[in-house]
Amino acid sequence: MTASTQGEAPQFLGIDLGGTQLRVALVDAAGQVLAAERRETDLSGPDAVIAQMVALIGILRGPAVRALGVGVPGTIDRAAGTVLGVPALPGWGGVALAERLRTATGLPVVLENDAKAACIGEWRAGAGMxxxxxxxxxxxxxxxxxxxxxxxxxxxxxxxxxxxxxxxxxxxxxxxxxxxxxxxxxxxxxxxxxxxxxxxxxxxxxxxxxxxxxxxxxxxxxxxxxxxxxxxxxxxxxxxxxxxxxxxxxxxxxxxxxxxxxxxxxxxxxxxxxxxxxxxxxxxxxxxxxxxxxxxALGDDAGLVGTAMAARDATERGAL
Known part of the structure; x- marks a missing residue:
């Protein structure tokens, strides 16, 4: 892992898309949550939720942020960065979430299923270390x-x-x-x-x-x-x-x-x-x-940490 162009240690953003709450966290390369924001998930559709994501990213993002990951409570095409379906949130089938967030923020984006994201979080920084x-x-x-x-x-x-x-x-x-x-x-x-x-x-x-x-x-x-x-x-x-x-x-x-x-x-x-x-x-x-x-060990933060770590890992592999 290299330092950012500003000389600061790299940081990553993790997003947890939930049926009731949308949460975004700023996470360091070791998996420690540095700051977090949450809002009630806008149920009017993907456009409104993506706008919420972009707004929360803007609050937490600093010059050391290298990439972001999104945990989705449903099925995804990870390679394409597309949401295939979210049982708790109608209207998300076929949403090109990674591309839309990349266009809006300029950051590399990786999608992850929420359970797999929590698994990564516990493995990298929790009870599975x-x-x-x-x-x-x-x-x-x-x-x-x-x-x-x-x-x-x-x-x-x-x-x-x-x-x-x-x-x-x-x-x-x-x-x-x-x-x-x-x-x-x-x-x-x-x-x-x-x-x-x-x-x-x-x-x-x-x-x-x-x-x-x-x-x-x-x-x-x-x-x-x-x-x-x-x-x-x-x-x-x-x-x-x-x-x-x-x-x-x-x-x-x-x-x-x-x-x-x-x-x-x-x-x-x-x-x-x-x-x-x-x-x-x-x-x-x-x-x-x-x-x-x-x-x-990470409780509700497991998915947030996991998506940020997934973004970190993809960055290290040069996959983003």
Whole structure:
């Protein structure tokens, strides 16, 4: 990495395009967030959101900024710099986002899927530092993943590797948001845990008391479990088993030495840890060592750091 023409250490911008919030961060070459801005995502369409991006870039950009990366919560054509679709944001199919931002800012631009971006962030500057074989799994409204194998991010033929949330874990006809049944994320997610909790939160139960006047959420399950509530503990035990089954499949596929867990459900990792690890030990074939299960270290900043690091890496390779 060379210094900028102004003699300053190179910096990069990371953009996290979300269905509710748009965030932009200024990040140094080591993955440290130096400054950040956020706005509510304009839902009127891509033109308005791109204008928001350009405005926030203008606030944070300094003379040392070399490139920027954008994390997209959907499918992309990374080589072309085009967004193919964003489930949470209609109208984004076929948007040449990299070209439009490059034209507006004069900066080199790289696009990245948001789960892969978070994986890069944790690998470069978070819980995955120092490992060449790790999996990042985000568990929130669904499951997304990124895989680092032998020091490289796996992308696959069409750049879609890592859709582990839609691997099938059960023959039970449990519907998934993708339209299929039995998917891992139909068994393990924040909304799934909340729905199961609502089904058993009878009047007078601790769960019902905690959620009085507000929708019962996975957070309430965590609070009740910490207080020793048997129903909440049983719900987490069930989810821990399904997480362990999915992690065993992941290890059989990639032999990861670390599994980094992000997303909202990661806040419940500790009360589920024993169950996850027990299931993992029980299901792994001889010769496989159970991965170390870690909570993501960067939290909500993982994607921002990851997109900035993706821009840094592309700059170093001369790919931008």
């Amino acid at each position: 120092g490992s060449d074989n790790l999996a990042y799994v985000t568990v929130s409204t669904g499951i997304g993943a990124g895989i680092i194998a032998e020091g490289r991010l796996l992308r696959g033929a069409a750049g879609l590797a890592g859709e582990l949330g839609h691997t099938r874990l059960t023959e039970q006809p449990i519907p998934c948001a993708c339209g299929r049944t039995g998917c891992w994320q139909a068994l393990v997610s924040g909304p799934v845990l909340a729905a199961r909790a609502r089904a058993v939160a009878v009047p007078g139960s601790r769960l019902a008391a905690l959620a009085e006047g507000v929708p019962l959420s996975s957070r309430h399950v965590g609070v009740a479990a910490a207080e020793g509530d048997a129903t909440a503990l049983a719900l987490l035990a069930e989810m821990a088993e399904w997480l362990g089954v999915g992690f065993a499949n992941l290890q059989h596929s990639y032999d990861s030495e670390r599994i980094v867990v992000g997303g909202g459900v990661s806040a419940l990792l500790e009360p589920m840890r024993a169950g996850i690890e027990a299931t993992l030990r029980a299901r792994l074939l001889p010769g496989f060592r159970p991965a170390t299960i870690l909570r993501a």
